[in-house]
Amino acid sequence: DTAVSQTPKYLVTQMGNDKSIKCEQNLGHDTMYWYKQDSKKFLKIMFSYNNKELIINETVPNRFSPKSPDKAHLNLHINSLELGDSAVYFCASSQSPGLADTQYFGPGTRLTVL
């Protein structure tokens, strides 16, 4: 059983389109995250939800909107896609937002904007 799953794995789209990436975890965790990894492997936190409440909202364009319908799901919607949005997006989860909690990552979604 996959602990943290993301769909789709690859997403190729045109500039200006709107797209969504879905994430689900079956670990029973309370906290979920979205990260963006650029071509140099730099990993940047975007958002985090704990029990469906937004607790981290980093400086990202308003075109990015997370939604957490329940504790097991965290989706990422992106409006008006731009070339610079091309990256690998990782979802992750942890038991809580606690100091020592391990994060469990999904396999990533590679987004390519043409």
Place this chain on the structure above:
Amino acid sequence: GNSVTQMEGPVTLSEEAFLTINCTYTATGYPSLFWYVQYPGEGLQLLLKATKADDKGSNKGFEATYRKETTSFHLEKGSVQVSDSAVYFCALSDQPKVTFGTGTKLQVIP
């Protein structure tokens, strides 16, 4: 704010060589420290962690010791294998946020 600095890669080693990947951090308070590993085409996974000063994390032959006096958490392995080829990320957790280093790519050649 918090930050993590890792040695730049790529690091290329022969099989059975000794590995050190340096990591230093800047943080207020008392963060937890982590090493995550990313194999090609996969997400990150925890390699080891330490939650307080002088703690040593270890897993799969890798070790790192939380050194508060030098603000460091260097990763070491006595004898690397080809299967250890991956990108290694040092990270610190200062609830609720985790700050990652830039990653160090390790390539082990037979």
